[in-house]
Amino acid sequence: MNQEPIDYSNFSIEDFITDPFFKEWVIYSDPIHDEFWMAWKENNPTKVQMLEEARTLVLGLRKSKMEMEPKELLSVWNAIQKDTKMHPNSSELKSSKFINWFAASVVASIVLVIGTIFWSIQPNTIEYRTGYGETKEIILPDSSRVILNSNSKLTFEDNWEGQTAREIWLEGEAFFSVVHKEDHQPFKVLSSQNVAIEVLGTEFNVYNRAQETEVVLTSGLVTLSFPVKEKEGKILMNPGELVEFKESKFQRKKVNTSLYTSWKDKVLHLDETSLGEIIKMAKNNYGIDVEIEDKSILAQTASGSMPLGDADNFMDQISKVFSIEIQKEKNKYLIK
Amino acid sequence: MSSTVDLLISRNPKFNSRPQSEDRALWQSLRKGNNLAFSNLYQRYSNLLFNYGMHICYNRELVKDCIQELFTNLWNKRETLSEVTSVKFYLFKSFRNLLILHINKDRKIFGDFNENQEFEQSEPSIENIILASDFMKENEDRVSDALQKISKRQREILILKFFNDLSYSEIATIMGISSASTHNLMSKALQCMKSVMKIVLMTGFLHYFL
Numbered sequence: 001m002n003q004e005p006i007d008y009s010n011f012s013i014e015d016f017i018t019d020p021f022f023k024e025w026v027i028y029s030d031p032i033h034d035e036f037w038m039a040w041k042e043n044n045p046t047k048v049q050m051l052e053e054a055r056t057l058v059l060g061l062r063k064s065k066m067e068m069e070p071k072e073l074l075s076v077w078n079a080i081q082k083d084t085k086m087h088p089n090s091s092e093l094k095s096s097k098f099i100n101w102f103a104a105s106v107v108a109s110i111v112l113v114i115g116t117i118f119w120s121i122q123p124n125t126i127e128y129r130t131g132y133g134e135t136k137e138i139i140l141p142d143s144s145r146v147i148l149n150s151n152s153k154l155t156f157e158d159n160w161e162g163q164t165a166r167e168i169w170l171e172g173e174a175f176f177s178v179v180h181k182e183d184h185q186p187f188k189v190l191s192s193q194n195v196a197i198e199v200l201g202t203e204f205n206v207y208n209r210a211q212e213t214e215v216v217l218t219s220g221l222v223t224l225s226f227p228v229k230e231k232e233g234k235i236l237m238n239p240g241e242l243v244e245f246k247e248s249k250f251q252r253k254k255v256n257t258s259l260y261t262s263w264k265d266k267v268l269h270l271d272e273t274s275l276g277e278i279i280k281m282a283k284n285n286y287g288i289d290v291e292i293e294d295k296s297i298l299a300q301t302a303s304g305s306m307p308l309g310d311a312d313n314f315m316d317q318i319s320k321v322f323s324i325e326i327q328k329e330k331n332k333y334l335i336k
Numbered sequence: 337m338s339s340t341v342d343l344l345i346s347r348n349p350k351f352n353s354r355p356q357s358e359d360r361a362l363w364q365s366l367r368k369g370n371n372l373a374f375s376n377l378y379q380r381y382s383n384l385l386f387n388y389g390m391h392i393c394y395n396r397e398l399v400k401d402c403i404q405e406l407f408t409n410l411w412n413k414r415e416t417l418s419e420v421t422s423v424k425f426y427l428f429k430s431f432r433n434l435l436i437l438h439i440n441k442d443r444k445i446f447g448d449f450n451e452n453q454e455f456e457q458s459e460p461s462i463e464n465i466i467l468a469s470d471f472m473k474e475n476e477d478r479v480s481d482a483l484q485k486i487s488k489r490q491r492e493i494l495i496l497k498f499f500n501d502l503s504y505s506e507i508a509t510i511m512g513i514s515s516a517s518t519h520n521l522m523s524k525a526l527q528c529m530k531s532v533m534k535i536v537l538m539t540g541f542l543h544y545f546l
Binding site: 013014017018053056057058059060061063064065066067068072073076077079080083084180182184 | 371372375376378379382383386387390391400403404407408411412477478479480482483494497498499501522523526529530533
């Protein structure tokens with residue numbers, strides 16, 4: 001799906017304010033966009049003023065956007081639901097309408113009872129941890145599914161009823177398969193870099209180790225919010241995208257998502273993946289120490305897939321794939 | 337990580353606008369009576385329609401009522417809905433029809449009113465703008481204010497184009513004008529915006545080079 005870069009030299013102001021790449025730069029200025037547009041301005045000096053006008057327009061128009069409060073969004077939705085239940089079909093008889101009303105009142109009283117029971121239960125914090133070389137499948141209170149990768153920790157409260165959002169804290173890496181709730185209760189994953197991933201029923205992978213957070217979206221839609229220059233930035237992610245957040249900057253790219261999520265099926269997919277990246281992964285997931293004599297081999301790459309076993313087995317396969325000699329001393333692997 | 341070239345080549349031109357194919361899949365599920373698809377469409381479009389509606393008629397309750405009516409109709413008529421090429425276009429067109437209907441009804445009851453009143457009252461004076469020290473922020477405010485100064489139709493086309501990325505032929509059908517007129521209207525809208533904002537743009541522009 002590669003696309004030719006767009007030729008912006010003949011763009012009018014209206015083309016600019018509707019161009020997604022331009023808007024993205026104006027709203028979420030980051031080094032890659034900056035570099036492109038700074039170079040463009042140098043090459044198109046006569047268009048600089050127009051570009052600035054377009055920039056002001058984008059920022060200003062964006063600010064004039066009017067939205068409903070979450071409360072209003074919900075109350076309109078509730079009204080729609082009420083309306084559609086009251087008049088499911090114009091040709092229906094009065095008696096069936098009455099039955100619907102009766103059913104609705106029964107449901108309401110059951111909900112009320114359950115509601116009271118939930119009120120009396122205080123939520124408890126639940127924590128799951130995985131050791132090195134271990135993965136764990138977890139079913140969340142709303143029946144969403146999480147597969148927790150090695151050396152990771154997942155925390156959440158066991159009762160999400162009456163909460164504003166379903167909130168999960170993650171350290172490490174996990175794959176989420178989120179169930180959409182009819183009441184639109186948001187599902188949020190929070191990482192240690194203050195990145196929040198907000199979800200509408202979807203599948204995605206979150207990697208949050210050391211000082212970076214990486215989100216790969218398999219299907220559905222998510223919004224990411226993260227702190228940028230003392231304010232909050234927000235981006236909408238599309239399926240097949242990877243967003244990396246590191247040192248207060250984000251980068252977005254199209255990826256083959258299976259490369260990032262295959263670990264959940266105990267397989268590692270490689271696509272010109274460098275030895276350096278593989279070793280970083282092995283360190284994180286197996287907690288092993290790896291020492292390399294000749295650092296130049298770190299740039300070598302491999303493609304294909306390999307099963308994920310224990311650390312010894314993994315390093316053994318690596319030595320075969322890259323034709324390198326690996327010696328083991330206690331918990332340390334030496335690459336020659 | 338990705339280099340500059342990578343990002344340029346792989347960038348998704350539909351960033352910020354949901355793929356139409358996804359919309360159509362939801363539409364088909366809705367026709368079969370899937371209420372999850374229905375709620376998903378509500379989630380996708382209710383605020384976009386709200387923004388559009390509020391720029392046509394600054395009456396929060398009226399706009400919300402129209403959104404409610406639109407989606408209620410959609411569900412009640414789900415079995416008789418036909419295939420559409422663009423769900424977004426269908427929703428915007430139906431929503432506008434509803435809104436205009438209600439505005440005209442209100443006019444008959446309460447007499448003619450100027451729905452821009454609230455906007456004009458909140459209009460800051462030019463002196464205030466020049467005195468302000470934070471140019472960039474004021475620039476943004478100035479755009480919002482300028483948006484309330486231009487004509488209703490100019491504002492409408494800007495909203496449809498900027499926030500909702502509808503094509504000129506779609507906009508022509510929605511607004512009931514010819515395709516050629518949409519192009520004229522759009523460039524007039526931008527010209528007016530620019531002239532209203534001129535003073536601040538100049539100061540902001542100088543500020544940028546200093």
